[in-house]
Amino acid sequence: MKYSIFSLLRQARDHHRNWPQAWRSPEPKPSYDVVIIGGGGHGLATAYYLAKEHGIANVAVLEKGWLGGGNTGRNTTIVRSNYLWDESAHLYEKSLQLFEGLSADLNFNVMFSARGVINLAHNEHDLKELARRGHACRLNGIDYELVTPRQIKKIAPIVNISRNSRYPVLGGAMQRRAGNARHDAVAWGFARRADDRGVDIIQNCEVTGIDVADGRVTGVRTTKGPIKARKIGAAPAGHASVVGQMAGLRMPVESHCLQAMVSEPIKPVLDTVIMSNTVHVYIGQSDKGELVLGAGIDGFNSYSQRGGIDVIEHQLEGLCELYPIVRRLRVMRTWGGIVDICPDASPIVSKTPVEGFYMNCGWGTGGFKATPGSGWVFAHTIAQDRPHKLNEAFDLKRFETGSLIDEHGAAAVAH
């Protein structure tokens, strides 16, 4: 069914009793052309673009829990492309451009809102770093402009720009085309459209093993029985090492718990997103009125979706100093997700030494913004058995050749 004002009116007339299911819940077939491991945004986007761009619809997406219940539903929904290095800038910009047309493409409102993202500078080094990144972005055709404290105050009056602040705001940089989107809707939109094109989305189906014969994948073993596959694409986020090991691969990632939280809902006070690299505070406001706050990762490996309270305390200390208005607000919920951190803080979207096995992982703390772009290049990589120009630098081989894409200092938040 096409969603539109007319379908809404028709359903309203019937008291909304006849809305069809957005996607089927089929039992797995014995075999598929492509099996995607992981039903988060990246996996679902991959399945959608496999069907749409490459005509491969005999695809199953296997999800061990429910759709988008991992990091897709746990992030702070920021979308931006202001990266320093050319490789990252091009990939994330592709994703941002896909986001701009995503609601129309998917016929599903992903609520992408280009409300702008501001990075604050709290010292001279930050200012120089932002200027450098601004120039790099401009050379790549990406908008990213320097803004003064006064301009920042005008855009976001709740920022404390007092010179006596513990974290003085010396300036900042803004990407106006950046913003945020409704994270769940991105997963649901991709799922619905992929299903329309014949993709089987199978929830509560955990992959327990990968069958490899003569250096080539032949299928997966799951909690719903074995499934044969000509090709397997893994988008397992925090479980990249676990899934990689099933295919006999060692991965260069470590899993950490990353936390975020929301305040109780308040009236609109902030219509942009503000990030502070140096004190690791970032803040946005959801349509429900909650302030959406991102904290950092715990400093040790973890597969438990619960993080340390000290990380939250550290984040809130900086937050209260920068935004004094929030001091009397209560935190309503905190949660954690398991992110896979690469040594160079850049993702891996790559073929692997196992033929027919492709890996999409290592997005670390910033994978949501890449969801459509990641799926788009991963679908290309799987369908053509070679990377697209946009992701060839994000190869697993780079750890041997040394061609790392070092975004540790360049990503918009400290890792």
Added chain:
Amino acid sequence: MLLIVCPWCGEREHSEFSCGGEGHIARPDPRTATDEEWADYLFMRQNPKGVHHERWFHVHGCRQWFHMARDTVTHEILAVYGIAEKPPALDGSGEGGR
């Protein structure tokens, strides 16, 4: 919050410590190692879902390094042992801390 029993200082909160990542990684001879072996040494990690043998540094305490065996799902600390020691046999009693 983990409570870690530092071999020198006793029980302390984990915020006093810094984790140095996977332990017991042998450095290959750089003169003879292939690129693949060197990449494996530098970057590839076990990252297990379960027992992880890792190095910790009591950065805000005695500033000594030591090893710890910890479950990455439950965070149970199964053993604390010296930086030069091999991993002990684990009986799962969790006496190294909480």
